[in-house]
Amino acid sequence: MEGESTRVMMGVNESMIKGYPHESISSRGAFEWTLQKIICSNTSGFKLLFLHVQAPDKDGFDDMDSVYASPDDFKSLRQRDKARGIHLLECFVNRCHEIGVQCEAWIKKGDPKEVICHEVKRVRPNLLIVGSRGLGPF
Amino acid sequence: MEGESTRVMMGVNESMIKGYPHESISSRGAFEWTLQKIICSNTSGFKLLFLHVQAPDKDGFDDMDSVYASPDDFKSLRQRDKARGIHLLECFVNRCHEIGVQCEAWIKKGDPKEVICHEVKRVRPNLLIVGSRGLGPF
Known part of the structure; x- marks a missing residue:
């Protein structure tokens, strides 16, 4: 039953309450579940692939107090978002x-x-795991 | 990351082509996938729960040549179905x-x-695995 390691993709996002770099409760739950219930002691048998998707800020509410005076301001905003995302992934x-x-x-x-x-479809993991967003199993 | 074993429920059924006690291609595929990609070498970390559901024979076609002369005939039919199901499960x-x-x-x-x-809902496994019925992942 040995072979190539099992590739498990996980969708992770930031906490809605605490913001970056803190992970959401459901991301943490999914990660802990994967460690405890799938990987268990077989740490060499698995490879985790963390995907963090940043949705465009629809209402721009987070940036209400920002002033944009040049194209560079937007560039730095995007860089800041990316840095926050990287920080989230770094924790995992x-x-x-x-x-x-x-x-x-x-x-x-x-989206x-x-x-x-x-x-x-691109990466073709063996398993995709996403959080339950607090909905629970049933 | 140690703890209670992970309870994996699997829905399994018989081969549409070869019939009982042979398992369906997708049941076999799901079982092999579970062994290779989830359980791997950690055989003591998991418990497999095999559920076989027998749907009532809608058209009775399988029993066209049977003659039912008494209530006991139906009883023995049901017993035969159950025995076949048990045989399927025995293989797993x-x-x-x-x-x-x-x-x-x-x-x-x-159904x-x-x-x-x-x-x-009753057994509350950690994971439910069912075959893909040849549909493939995408």
Whole structure:
């Protein structure tokens, strides 16, 4: 029953309450569940692929107090968003490193449900895991 | 990351072509996938729960040549169906026994999709796995 490691893609996002770099409760739950119920002690048998999708800020509410005076202001805004996303992923990658599970992590922009499906087709993981958003199993 | 074993429920059915006690291609595929990609070498970390749902024979075609002369004939028919289902499950249980994975198996009657959902709520496994019926991942 040995073979290539099992590639598990996880969609992760930031906490709605605490914001970056904190992970959402459901991302944390999905990650912990994966460690405890799928990977268990077999840390060398799995590779985790963390995907963080950043949706365009629809109402711009987060940036109400920002002043944009030049194209560079938008550029720096996008860079800041990306930096925050990277910080979120860093937390997951560090955790994997501590426990000895191989991983990769990357950021994409767009509508999360569409991007996740697109990335699953592109990367073809063995398993996709996403949080339950507090909905519970039933 | 150690703890209670992960309980994986699998819906399994018989081959449409070869009939009982042979498992369907998708049941076999789902079982092999679970062994190779989820359980891997961690045979003591998982418990497999095999559920086989027997749907009532809608058109009775399989029994066109049977003659029913008494209530006992129907009883023996039901017993025969159950015996076939048990034989199917025996194959999965034997395989688990060979490789050292804990398991349980049982039969229910009814509409498979309804019975599977009902049993998931009752048994509350950590994971439900069903075959893809040859549809493939995409």
